[in-house]
């Protein structure tokens with residue numbers, strides 16, 4: 001079985017429409033250590049679609065995990081092979097997504113209902129790739145739940161060779177419930193995840209759902225091996241500027257937003273010239289970089305509204321100027337123990 005080599009104490013969750021390669025590049029400029037996940041990619045779209053478009057990423061993003069969705073063994077195995085070939089660090093199987101489309105396709109959360117079959121899937125995947133294989137799932141669904149159900153599913157996954165279980169600590173309501181509601185309405189129950197770690201002490205168990213502060217991260221890390229964060233990263237990626245120091249104990253000086261911006265714009269211009277990527281797609285991750293800082297709205301407007309009027313180079317230049325102006329407004333509160341290099 002492939003060895004888990006990456007320090008995974010803190011990771012950014014897979015999020016469709018958010019964690020594309022540009023967002024991940026921005027996150028990597030903010031933190032060297034947090035582990036990054038792709039959006040969920042359906043195995044079939046990899047087998048039949050534009051592999052380069054779906055899998056290409058910048059080496060700087062590593063460590064980066066490819067999350068796959070699907071339930072067809074052959075497609076998933078081929079998709080995992082492709083993930084390995086393209087240099088991803090791990091393959092993660094989505095067993096938690098409850099969207100109506102996913103329910104109809106019988107993957108995501110539906111894989112939790114058939115633990116034996118899903119275990120077989122993991123066994124086949126293990127033959128197809130030498131990368132570590134991991135599973136992201138929920139506590140259960142509105143149809144099947146309870147600690148016994150959760151622990152039985154976890155046991156099957158571990159027996160089959162899953163090397164990390166990431167548990168979104170709430171049920172999934174089935175039926176015609178929007179994914180957004182399914183991330184808000186079912187209550188969080190962290191105790192079940194802690195109990196899972198207690199019952200499977202050798203297993204790598206990670207917790208996900210509703211985590212918003214470093215204090216909460218540190219608290220959960222007393223009971224589980226890692227914490228995964230989703231929406232907070234999407235809303236305020238700069239939250240993670242202290243992660244390397246506070247969670248991974250690296251003696252590093254966190255970067256200022258404008259330093260990150262400068263590096264990101266260099267990347268964006270290069271990508272634009274190299275691939276002719278849509279300027280909107282390239283600038284999207286920046287719209288939230290100044291979350292909660294004065295003038296953030298003005299910055300967002302500059303990055304989104306000028307696109308039709310100016311060249312991409314002009315917009316990048318204007319954004320950099322604006323960031324320099326905002327420098328004085330930017331108050332960065334370094335953690336008191338940060339040792340500056």
Ligand SMILES: Cc1cc2nc3c(=O)[nH]c(=O)nc-3n(C[C@H](O)[C@H](O)[C@H](O)COP(=O)(O)O)c2cc1C
Nearest residue numbers: 013014015016039040094168209210211229230231
């Ligand atoms: C916009 C959005 C898209 C998401 N897409 C995925 C996905 O592709 N795969 C997945 O496993 N979870 C997906 N999720 C769920 C997150 O990975 C995470 O489990 C959930 O948001 C709970 O974590 P949080 O409370 O820290 O946000 C998505 C969440 C959001 C907000």
